[in-house]
Amino acid sequence: MSLLTPNPGLIFWMLVVFLLVVFILAKFAWKPIINGLKERENEIQGALDLAQKTKAEMVQLKSDNEKLIAEANAVRDRILKDAKEAADRTILESKDKAAVEAQKIIESARETIRTEQQVAVSKIRKEVATLSLEIAEKVLHRELKDKAAQEALIAELASSARLN
């Protein structure tokens, strides 16, 4: 059967052509294709890994943020509470102090008034005394001369004594 007997010429050409095709394709086709595929696969894998990592980081960041916010809130609350307490205390203290101060001022004013009063009373007393004396002296002095004159004088004196 001629179909089953290989033709040496065809074997020769087959070897030459096929090996040439293998070498040409290996150098100019398969190498860039396989490298390109591998590079792309690596890139895709890298991108996926990065996404995974970023996701984990985001979750971490989120929980960190929540923790931070909670902490900040706690701090704020504490500060507000402290401030309020401080303010309350200050107000209370100030009130007390003011009351004490006012008392003190009132007290001192009273004291002053009292002393002033006493001074004034004593001064008035002295003045009244001297005035009475003077009037008495003058009355006595005029009585001795004229009765009418004496009375005029007393009236005059009395009107002038209305001063002070």
Place this chain on the structure above:
Amino acid sequence: MNTYFRLLFTTALVAATCLFSGPASAQEHEKHEPKEVVEGINNAEHKIEHNLEESEEKFNIGQMIMHHIADSHEWEFTHGVVLPLPVILYSADRGLEVFSSANFHNEHHEYNGYHLIHGDSEVIKPVDESRVVYDFSITKNVASMLLSAVILILIFTSIGKSYQRNKGKAPKGFQSAMEVIILFIRDDVVKPNVGPKYEKYLPYLLTLFFFILVNNILGLLPGSANLTGNIAVTMTLAVLTFIVVHLNANGNYYKHLVRPTGVPLPLLIIMIPVEIVGVFMKPFSLMVRLFANMTAGHIILLSLFGLIFIFQSFAIAPVISLFALFLNFIEIMVAFIQAFIFTLLSSMYIGSAIEEHSHADHGH
């Protein structure tokens, strides 16, 4: 030391294969066909051709099928449209001779001291029977092979360039169409069967797949050559796989041949020959599988077309045409399947030869 032995062993195996095929071809050269026989064959051929032209009733379907399947020194696209191909002959006394096959178109199919004998397949025989001539002609098959090589190189170098141009981008157009097949071969055929060191064999196996595929499909076109259905072509491919396997095989593989693990000593008498025969059976099966599948497909298709000419009936022709169309689709599928199987089995043979760990005893 190890590689030296391996090389020696491979050379011995290849030499043995050559020796097996040697006597057949030598015999062919030495078998001097008498001139009368040659004349007789040519006359018969003439008569058949004459009959064919004269009356279609004498249509010889077997002749037609063999003519389409066999190699030829000219490319006949359709009846009468013929592309003559260069004939290249080498003989010790005349050296290299190159001339067009159109020169044989004469009364006796004779030119420059050579006969072109039409039989089951075309053979060029010197008129002087004592001369030994080697035929390296660019036959129809060689021309088709060169065409497929050009197609392969153009397609895949351009795809390679687009990979360099579109670096880091998604594949585009034809590149993405081919990428699917390349990835399938790489990830589902080569990687699981060859093992971790698959990248070294990937270029050979990819070329093997696409070479067989392109030639299978080219062979389905009307008027084209039946390249992958030619035993010389499938034999070359199988022998190349055989060489690749045995050049790269490790010590375990060779040790397993002469001392299969887990086999009792008396059984070795049977097992060793079985193992050695298995070594040669693998490429042989590769060769026969591809050859037989493609040739059978062509024969079936041509038989169906032949039926149209035998029945010569308007009632039967459409039915047969439909059936031929259906079979043509099946042949397209077979074209892919055979390319895939050849590559898959080559990968498995390579994989089993370079396997590192020696648990080969489970495999049998």
